[in-house]
Amino acid sequence: MATVTITKPHRLRRVFVWELPVRVYHWLNALSIMALIATGFYIGDPPALLSGKEASDLFIMGTFRFVHFVAAYIFFFNFLFRIYWGFVGNKYARWKNFIPTNKQFFSDMWTVIKTDILMTSAKDIHTIGHNRLAGFIYFLTFIAFGIQCLTGFGLYSATSDWWFPNLFAWVPSVVGGDFMLRQIHHWTMWFFILFTVVHVYLVFYHDYVEGRGEISSMGGGWKFVEEEIFEADKESEKEKK
């Protein structure tokens, strides 16, 4: 390691990538999902309780469900907000980062897979916002958000008199009833668990391999890009125009 000598260290440009609304969204989302997973596990399979107390003194399942529903509302409106921000936010927050619309998107994705997942290519990819693969995975994640909101509020509607959850009263009949709905809701949870594990790993991976401040970017909003890369990007942006 020490054999590598650097003649001229890189100068880094600070780029503002994640605006405050995106960061707030991200952490509200992460926290609410973790709360939903934890409470969801309890609801799905409550452990045996050793307690001599009367039922009237306990409200354990009730509390878990309450937290689940509070988190669910936060999660839902936060998600709605992110959809909106995809139309008005900065370049890195826009929908075109997520939704594949052309061939280039897929070939870029393949490049990322070769570089970061299979590691058959030693290229250094330097996307400033989401890389193409990440963007696409987030797109799938947004779809899973949608499924979880539909199935969740579909289950919830029968227990509520408020008009809002009742907007989802049509959902159970689409899949044939609450049994199937609960199944889908429960299976989809596992998607979130797997996503979270891989996502957090990859954030650390990028930080480690690229040294551009990936982890902290969701804190302060900045990433740090080498001057040369920054200039090259500027050129290619100009050419596009």
Place this chain on the structure above:
Amino acid sequence: MFTEAPAKRKTYYEELQDKGYSRRDFMKFCTMMAAYMGLQTSGVAQVAEALKTKPRLPVIWLHFQECTCCSESFIRSSHPIVADIILDKISLDYTETLMAAAGHQAEEAMHKTMKEHYGEYVLCVEGSVPTGADGVYCLIGGKSSLDILHEAAAGAKAIICWGSCASNGCVQSAKPNPTRATPIHKIIKNKPIIKVPGCPPIGEVMAGTIVHILTFGTLPALDGIGRPKAFYSKRVHDSCYRRPYYDAGLYVETFDDENAKRGYCLYKVGCKGPSTYNACGVMRWNAGVSFPIQSGHGCFGCSEESFWDNGPIYERMATAGGFGIEANADTVGKVALGVTAAGIAAHAVVTNLRKGKNIDKIIAEGKQSEHELNED
């Protein structure tokens, strides 16, 4: 019993008087029905008025693949008038189980009703229709149930599907469904259909559905899958008297434990009440005596679509087949998580091997800056 149609059809009230019911009995019945149907107090008068003035509704009641538990439930509903008036005495022009006529006589009675009341009669169907092997699994009078259904449905004003068999196929349509038992709504597409599922449905719910049609001349409001909202809009779970134990987190773990004795919630031994829409918790069974949960057994979701295929009766989560062993979401999830963790570990190792150079460069660059700061 129904071979001759009376010249003038009597009203329900007239029939009741003939049977020796007093006005008081009659009003009691109307009040009970209105309450079950969820009507306001003024609804009682509406029900009474309808039964007093309207002639009986022509009804054809067909039996296909079923066990007759729906009919049984109906004639055992808590008020004798239900059985006496709606079923036994007046309304049924044709029903295999309860009519006196047999053979050609019976067939004739049915055809007579179908002709005379074309477009007016209500067709009640108990049982599913086997569509496999050209319908040979259920033949009545030499005709397949499929043909009989099509014939009878043609002139029906509406169809009521009694029970889970007619509504969703019930046990005979459970996988692998050898006879291809099919619920009515998948066969008849051009008629209004009311599903009254349950195995069997509660007698009062059946009566309430018919009385609604009589009183208002319209179909009751239906939920997303075609069940009368008055009886199927609440989960069993939401009207269950064990619900406080559910909310408290106190559950029966096995049927012979102390918790079972104390009457805790049956969630963990497979109660399907949280996913089942029915009136059991409110109306109960056999004149309000009890219902399954009250007897210490979980709900098994009999009023829901394909309830026999919704997983084991005594476990919470349904399993998913096709993994060699039966596995539920959590088992599959845990395996996937293990695989993912292994994948990540491998990836981390390979990263250090394959990307070692890049990483070294960054580290060296960082160290160089560090040294520069430390010099002098």
